Amino acid sequence: MTPGERWLAATWPFVRSGLPTPPARVVDLGCGPLGGFVPMLRAGGYDAVGIDPQAPEEAHYQRIEFERADLPQQVDAVIASTSLHHVADPAQVIDRMTGTLIGGGAVVVxxxxxxxxxxxxxxxxxxxxxxxxxxxxxxRRRHEWLASGDQWQNYLRDWAEREGLHTGEVLLRLLDERLERQLLAHGPYFFPDLAATTEADEQSAIDAGDIRPTRIDYVGTAP
Structure with missing residues (x-):
């Protein structure tokens, strides 16, 4: 499996747990070239569409930025997996996410x-x-850091600024301002890109205090 496939397989149980029952209408924001969760959603009986400029050129996808997409009206849930920290204006995107939801609809992040x-x-x-x-x-991060000769935190901050990344703290604040939080958890993030390392291995290192949990799992519902 590719790192992307490992990520989707590992995060699907959480994503599925935050969704209403099929045949709910679901939008997968930032589904990427693999199609995100759309294949699993549709196999499970959901009416799902994925939105991403690099989405597959197939039915049930829109190859466009979420901000400009033709969104279904009154969807039951929106999924956003590792996409919000990249967008130019997360407040605008989250407003659009919540604006398309039915009352009580779910956002799974x-x-x-x-x-x-x-x-x-x-x-x-x-x-x-x-x-x-x-x-x-x-x-790439390792090579750039070593080449910079700088301290890690300085390199990381500068890289994040260049990439326009938003912090998890900011994203959680924006989500909580617009949604009723149902679940928040932190856990393993890097394992799909590591050799011979499972999600359980990373969780064990987190539990031992060797590393920090950088993944955010969030479920909120529209008022």
């Missing part, structure tokens, strides 16, 4: 709190990178 990616966590990840794929995002 899986996100990354990059600000918690401290040096100890980074070193733990870098020691577990495979040697066969130097193009992965964690490989």
């Amino acid at each position: 899986v996100e990354w709190a990059w600000e918690k990616f401290d040096e100890q966590t980074a070193e733990w990840c870098f020691k577990r990178l495979g040697a066969d794929d130097e193009s992965g995002w964690l490989h």
Whole structure:
């Protein structure tokens, strides 16, 4: 499995647990080239559509930014997996997400709190990178950091600023301002991109205090 496929398989149980029962209408925001959760949703009886500029060129997808997409009216749930920290204006996107929901509709979010990616966590990840794929995002972060000669936190902050990344803290505040929080949990994030490392391995390191949990699992409902 590719890292993307591992991520989808690992996060699907949580995503599914936050959704209403099928045949609910669901939008998968930022589904990516693999199609996100849309194949699993449709196989499970959901009326699902994925939205992403790099979405598959198939039915049930819109290859466009979420901000400009032709959204279904009155959907039952919106999924956003590791997409909100990249968008230019998360408040605008979350407003659009909540605006398309029915009353009581669900927003299921899986996100990354990059600000918690401290040096100890980074070193733990870098020691577990495979040697066969130097193009992965964690490989690039390691190479850039070492080349910079700077302290990790300085490098991370500068990289996040260049990429326009939003912190997990900001995203949670924006979500809580618009939704009624039903669930918030933190856990493993990096394992799909690491060699011979499972979600359970990363969770064990978190439990031991060796690394920080940077993944955010969030479920909120529209008032």
